[in-house]
Structures are given as C-alpha cells and as structure tokens.
Amino acid sequence: MSESFDAVVVGAGPTGLACGIELQQRGVNCVLIEKGCVVNSLYHYPTNMTFFTTPELLEIGNLPMTSMFEKPNRTEALKYYRRVADHYQLHIRQYERVDRIAGEDMAFQVFTTDRRECQQVYHARKIVLATGYYDVPNMLGVPGEDLPKVLHYYKEPHPYYNHDVVVVGAKNSAAIAALELFWTGARVTLIHRGAGISNKVKYWIKPNIENRIKSGEIPAYFDSRLLEIRTDSVRVVTPGGEIVLRNDFVFALTGYQPDLAFLNSTGITLEPQTLRPRTNAETLESERRGIYLAGVIVAGMHTNEIFIENGRFHGKSIAQSIASNLFG
Numbered sequence: 001m002s003e004s005f006d007a008v009v010v011g012a013g014p015t016g017l018a019c020g021i022e023l024q025q026r027g028v029n030c031v032l033i034e035k036g037c038v039v040n041s042l043y044h045y046p047t048n049m050t051f052f053t054t055p056e057l058l059e060i061g062n063l064p065m066t067s068m069f070e071k072p073n074r075t076e077a078l079k080y081y082r083r084v085a086d087h088y089q090l091h092i093r094q095y096e097r098v099d100r101i102a103g104e105d106m107a108f109q110v111f112t113t114d115r116r117e118c119q120q121v122y123h124a125r126k127i128v129l130a131t132g133y134y135d136v137p138n139m140l141g142v143p144g145e146d147l148p149k150v151l152h153y154y155k156e157p158h159p160y161y162n163h164d165v166v167v168v169g170a171k172n173s174a175a176i177a178a179l180e181l182f183w184t185g186a187r188v189t190l191i192h193r194g195a196g197i198s199n200k201v202k203y204w205i206k207p208n209i210e211n212r213i214k215s216g217e218i219p220a221y222f223d224s225r226l227l228e229i230r231t232d233s234v235r236v237v238t239p240g241g242e243i244v245l246r247n248d249f250v251f252a253l254t255g256y257q258p259d260l261a262f263l264n265s266t267g268i269t270l271e272p273q274t275l276r277p278r279t280n281a282e283t284l285e286s287e288r289r290g291i292y293l294a295g296v297i298v299a300g301m302h303t304n305e306i307f308i309e310n311g312r313f314h315g316k317s318i319a320q321s322i323a324s325n326l327f328g
Contacts, residue, residue, distance in 0.1 A: 105290030
C-alpha cells in the first residue's frame with residue numbers, strides 16, 4: 001500500500017504528538033508512525049511512577065493537564081496524551097516500524113512494516129524524526145547479559161517476590177526499582193560502579209534508598225561492577241575483591257540512548273564526541289535537507305538535557321519551517 005502526505009512524523013511520544021499538532025494547525029497534511037503504542041516510552045515507565053514535574057510542564061496543544069496531586073503519575077499522563085490525540089484527531093499509525101527512508105527533500109519514501117508484517121510505503125515532502133531514546137539500553141557488556149533473567153526495563157515488583165534480585169545502577173530508575181522490589185519481598189542487592197547514590201535521584205527517594213542501604217536491608221556494593229551473569233548467580237568485582245552472589249534476576253538500569261544506527265541510516269551526520277546530530281539551531285532541520293529532528297535525539301548522548309518539558313516546544317519551530325517551505 002502507498003500513501004502520500006506533506007509530512008511524516010516518526011514517533012508518537014509527547015514530542016511527536018506536539019509536532020503533529022503544530023503541523024496540522026498550519027495546514028500540513030501529516031501522519032505519525034509509531035512502532036509501539038501512543039506515547040510508547042511512557043507506557044513502559046514503572047507502573048506506579050510519579051513525574052518529577054508539575055502537570056503544566058507536560059502539556060501540549062494548549063490543553064490543560066489535571067492531576068489529583070501536585071505531580072502527575074504515569075496513569076494520568078497516559079490518559080492526558082490519549083485525550084490530546086483524540087481532541088486533535090491526529091492521524092497515528094501504531095505498531096508500525098519504520099525500516100528505512102529513501103529519496104530526497106520534497107520527494108521522500110518511508111518504508112515501514114506494520115503489526116501484520118505487511119510492508120507499507122509513504123510518500124512525503126518532509127520528514128520529522130521524534131524517536132526518543134528509550135528503546136536502546138546501555139549494555140553492560142558482560143558474559144551472560146543475553147540471558148532471559150536480565151532485564152533493562154523495570155515495570156513493577158510483584159513477579160520478583162521472594163527472589164534474589166540484583167539492581168545495577170544508582171540513578172532514579174535503579175533507586176525506585178530497588179525500593180519497590182524490597183518493599184514487595186524481593187531480596188535486593190544494589191551494584192554501582194560509582195561511589196554512591198547519584199545526587200540526581202529525586203529528593204524524596206534518595207534518603208529512603210540510602211537509609212535502606214545503611215540499615216543493611218538493601219546490601220549495596222559501590223565502586224563495583226558485574227563480571228559475569230550466570231543462570232543462578234553473578235560474579236562481582238568489589239574494592240574488597242571478587243564475590244559471587246546467588247541470583248535469580250538482574251535489572252541492568254544503566255540508562256538508554258537514541259537509536260544512533262537508525263539516525264545514521266537516514267543520512268544524519270553525528271558529532272564524533274557528543275554524537276549530537278548536526279541541525280539548524282532555529283529550524284532543527286538536519287544536514288539532510290527536508291529531515292527535521294525533534295525531542296531528545298537532538299542532544300545526542302546528552303539525554304539529560306532535553307525532556308518532555310522542553311522537547312515539546314520543538315514542534316512549533318519545525319512546523320513553522322515546514323509550512324513556510326511548503327506554502328511560502
């Protein structure tokens with residue numbers, strides 16, 4: 001099947017939705033293609049997660065976001081973004097993967113595979129990449145990391161009740177996972193290559209995890225790293241020497257990165273040191289004319305520079321540039 005649009009937006013997270021809204025409001029006929037569900041990354045956040053920000057900083061499309069408390073939770077955010085998509089009647093293709101992008105400015109072809117494994121082709125005059133960074137975990141690079149017991153995403157604690165669980169990392173996701181797993185009856189051990197819990201951990205989480213460590217309820221090995229993951233144990237090198245821990249599951253919560261291979265395949269040039277894609281600072285158009293970048297992928301490996309709070313504004317700059325280019 002083949003369809004034609006003024007613009008194709010790859011990704012339907014908050015930034016992709018914001019781009020779709022801004023394009024639509026300027027008369028640009030666009031479609032959003034998302035390999036998962038709408039706001040797929042948010043869906044995969046921990047079930048009980050609370051955002052570190054207030055509702056108004058997550059809003060897009062001038063639609064107010066409401067929350068029962070000062071800070072919204074994951075469920076409220078999912079409901080809000082569904083409402084946004086419905087309100088603006090955005091044209092979104094869910095569970096469809098973009099395989100490659102061919103052609104040139106004003107005459108692109110976007111090749112995709114949908115959930116039925118059927119190939120689709122979209123013709124577009126402009127492309128917006130808003131693919132986020134949550135899909136490619138930072139790997140540990142140790143033997144056994146490919147075992148089924150190793151998880152790079154944490155959802156909820158119940159399945160790990162009464163099991164020996166190692167959590168690797170010491171930032172927000174690792175601290176929250178370690179606490180929830182402990183509270184649910186897992187035997188949790190924390191391993192981190194740094195000297196302690198990150199200072200970037202949310203202020204109401206940091207003292208909690210540090211108190212559990214201090215009391216011995218959650219054993220922690222700092223300045224340490226995994227050497228090997230086995231089916232029933234892990235090998236760890238610590239300042240005191242190598243140890244072996246009984247283990248059922250490993251949560252390797254060491255962060256994520258943009259899909260750089262996909263960016264490279266589209267012809268996007270990356271800065272060697274930061275892996276930032278080269279873009280026009282005002283329009284966010286990449287060096288490949290007609291392809292724009294939105295959201296956290298603009299920051300390369302510095303994923304802590306762009307969040308929903310500021311990435312949501314990329315849509316306006318991009319849409320203004322595209323509309324001006326298409327319609328004068």
